[in-house]
Amino acid sequence: MRGVNPGRGRWVIISCALSAGLLAAASPAAAAAPRYTPGAPGAGDPYFPDMGNGGYDVSHYDIRLAFHPETKAIDATTTILATATQDLSRFDLDFQGPLTISRLSVNGRNAGFTRSGAQELVITPPHGLRQGSTFVVSVSYSGVPQQIDDPALGVSGWVATKDGAVALNQPIGAATYYPVNDTTNDKATYTQTITVPAGLTVLANGEPGPRTTHDHQTTFRWTMNRPMASELSMLAIGGYDVTRGVTAGGLPNITAIGKSIDTEPGQGRVFNETTAQVVQWESSLYGPYPFDSTGGILADVGVGYALETQSRPVYDQSTSEVDGDLLAHELGHQWFGDSLTPVHWSDIWLNEGFATYSEWLYQEKFANVPVQQTFAKAYADEKDWSGAVADPGRDRIFDDLVYNRGAMALQALRVEIGDRAFFRVLTQWPTAHRYGTVSTRQFIEFVERLTGRDLGSFFRTWLYQPGKPALR
Structure with missing residues (x-):
C-alpha cells in the first residue's frame, strides 16, 4: 500500500527495552497509515x-x-x-x-x-x-x-x-x-x-x-x-440534415433535422437562423453564452418533450411547433440549468422557472406581449396552488408548479426589487456561478446581497409556502 513513509520520526536513542509493538504504536508513520x-x-x-x-x-x-x-x-x-x-x-x-x-x-x-x-x-x-x-x-x-x-x-x-x-x-x-x-x-x-x-x-x-x-x-x-x-449529456444517431452557421457574435451554430420529419423547404435554414437570433438576444440579457458552440436537433424520437441538452438542445418533432418561444426556453437553459446546475433536484425551479421566464421575455421582445400581462394570465389561470416551488417532490419536478409558478415568482421578484436590480440579477447570477452548482438558498442570499434587503418573507411566500400568494 502507498502512503506509509518509514523515513519520518527518527529517534537518536532507542531503548533496547522498548518493544517493537510500542515503537510501531508511537511512530507517526503508523498514525498516518490510510x-x-x-x-x-x-x-x-x-x-x-x-x-x-x-x-x-x-x-x-x-x-x-x-x-x-x-x-x-x-x-x-x-x-x-x-x-x-x-x-x-x-x-x-x-x-x-x-x-x-x-x-x-x-x-x-x-x-x-x-x-x-x-x-x-x-x-x-x-x-x-x-x-x-x-x-x-x-x-x-x-x-x-x-x-x-x-x-x-x-x-x-x-x-x-x-x-x-x-x-x-x-x-x-x-x-x-x-x-x-x-x-x-x-x-x-x-x-x-x-x-x-x-x-x-x-x-x-x-x-x-x-x-x-x-x-x-x-x-x-x-x-x-x-x-x-x-443528465445534460446527449447523443443522436440516424439520418439528419445538418446546417452549419454562426451567430452574429461569431459563435459556431450546428443544427440538424431528422430526415424522416416532414418539413417545409428551407426549414433547416430557418431553424439555424432562429437559434442564432435567440442565442444572441439572450446573451444581451444573461451575459456571454457559456459554451463554445450552440445549435439544436429536431428529432423523430417520440418522447413528447424538448430537452436542454448542453450546447445543443433536442426538440422532439411531436412537441408543439419549434418556434421562437420554445427555442427561447431551451436555449435559456444554457445559462440556467446547464452552466448553472442545481445541487439537488428540489432546486429545479432554478432551471425551469428561469427558462419559462425566458419565454415570457421573448414574447415581450418579439410579439409585443408584456411580461406582466403574461404573469397576470398565468396567475388567474393557475388552478393548483398546492406544493412548494422550491421543494416540489420527486414526482412533480416537471409540473407547472416548477415551470409557471417558478416564472411567476421571478416576475413577482421583479416587481418587488425593481427592473434595475432584477436585470442585474439576470446577468450577474449566472456569471457569478458559471459552470457550478447552485441551490435556492444561494440564490436568495445572492439577491439579498445585491439589493441590500431582507427578502425572507417574500421568498417564503413565493417559493416555500403552498397557497396563492397575494399580490402587492
Missing part, C-alpha cells in the same frame, strides 16, 4: 437517493461506442478519469439495464466488480485509492440499451428510433448506455467517439472533431470541454 473505506452508493439527493455516488470526483468521460442498427446493439468502452475524495477501498458507478461487462480495470489492472440492485456497479480496485490521487476506470460492455419509462417522469435514457437512437438523460437516463456518476453535483468534460454504418450521422454535445470512414463505417468525434452534468 484507513480505506467504501465510497457511498448514493450522492445524497433526497429525491433520487440511489443516483450518484460518493468518494470520488470525475473530471472526464471518454465514451467510445459502436452502434449496430440491424440489432440495435452497442459495443462500447467508457474510460473515466477521477480523483479520490477519501481513502477508497471500493466505489460505485451507476450503470443500468441488460448491458454485459466484458472487462473492467482500474489504473490499467483488472478490478473486481459486482452488479447490485437496479443501477449500482460496485468496483473493487486491486489496491486502495489514496485520497487526492487520480485514477482511471475503464469499462468495456455490450448489449441493447433499454430506455427508462418512469410513470411520473416519462421516458429518458437511450431511446431507439426508426433509424438509430437518441439519448435524453434527464433526470436518470445516462446510465442506460455508459457507466457514470449520475448526479448533478459531479460535472465533467466529455469526449464521445461514435462509430456507425456509413450514411448515418452522429450528433452530440460540444464541438465536432475529425470524421473518418473505413470499411463502410464512419466514426464521429464530439468533445464538450466545459463541465457538464450527466
Whole structure:
C-alpha cells in the first residue's frame, strides 16, 4: 500500500527495552497509515437517493461506442478519469439495464466488480485509492440499451428510433448506455467517439472533431470541454440534415433535422437562423453564452418533450411547433440549468422557472406581449396552488408548479426589487456561478446581497409556502 513513509520520526536513542509493538504504536508513520473505506452508493439527493455516488470526483468521460442498427446493439468502452475524495477501498458507478461487462480495470489492472440492485456497479480496485490521487476506470460492455419509462417522469435514457437512437438523460437516463456518476453535483468534460454504418450521422454535445470512414463505417468525434452534468449529456444517431452557421457574435451554430420529419423547404435554414437570433438576444440579457458552440436537433424520437441538452438542445418533432418561444426556453437553459446546475433536484425551479421566464421575455421582445400581462394570465389561470416551488417532490419536478409558478415568482421578484436590480440579477447570477452548482438558498442570499434587503418573507411566500400568494 502507498502512503506509509518509514523515513519520518527518527529517534537518536532507542531503548533496547522498548518493544517493537510500542515503537510501531508511537511512530507517526503508523498514525498516518490510510484507513480505506467504501465510497457511498448514493450522492445524497433526497429525491433520487440511489443516483450518484460518493468518494470520488470525475473530471472526464471518454465514451467510445459502436452502434449496430440491424440489432440495435452497442459495443462500447467508457474510460473515466477521477480523483479520490477519501481513502477508497471500493466505489460505485451507476450503470443500468441488460448491458454485459466484458472487462473492467482500474489504473490499467483488472478490478473486481459486482452488479447490485437496479443501477449500482460496485468496483473493487486491486489496491486502495489514496485520497487526492487520480485514477482511471475503464469499462468495456455490450448489449441493447433499454430506455427508462418512469410513470411520473416519462421516458429518458437511450431511446431507439426508426433509424438509430437518441439519448435524453434527464433526470436518470445516462446510465442506460455508459457507466457514470449520475448526479448533478459531479460535472465533467466529455469526449464521445461514435462509430456507425456509413450514411448515418452522429450528433452530440460540444464541438465536432475529425470524421473518418473505413470499411463502410464512419466514426464521429464530439468533445464538450466545459463541465457538464450527466443528465445534460446527449447523443443522436440516424439520418439528419445538418446546417452549419454562426451567430452574429461569431459563435459556431450546428443544427440538424431528422430526415424522416416532414418539413417545409428551407426549414433547416430557418431553424439555424432562429437559434442564432435567440442565442444572441439572450446573451444581451444573461451575459456571454457559456459554451463554445450552440445549435439544436429536431428529432423523430417520440418522447413528447424538448430537452436542454448542453450546447445543443433536442426538440422532439411531436412537441408543439419549434418556434421562437420554445427555442427561447431551451436555449435559456444554457445559462440556467446547464452552466448553472442545481445541487439537488428540489432546486429545479432554478432551471425551469428561469427558462419559462425566458419565454415570457421573448414574447415581450418579439410579439409585443408584456411580461406582466403574461404573469397576470398565468396567475388567474393557475388552478393548483398546492406544493412548494422550491421543494416540489420527486414526482412533480416537471409540473407547472416548477415551470409557471417558478416564472411567476421571478416576475413577482421583479416587481418587488425593481427592473434595475432584477436585470442585474439576470446577468450577474449566472456569471457569478458559471459552470457550478447552485441551490435556492444561494440564490436568495445572492439577491439579498445585491439589493441590500431582507427578502425572507417574500421568498417564503413565493417559493416555500403552498397557497396563492397575494399580490402587492
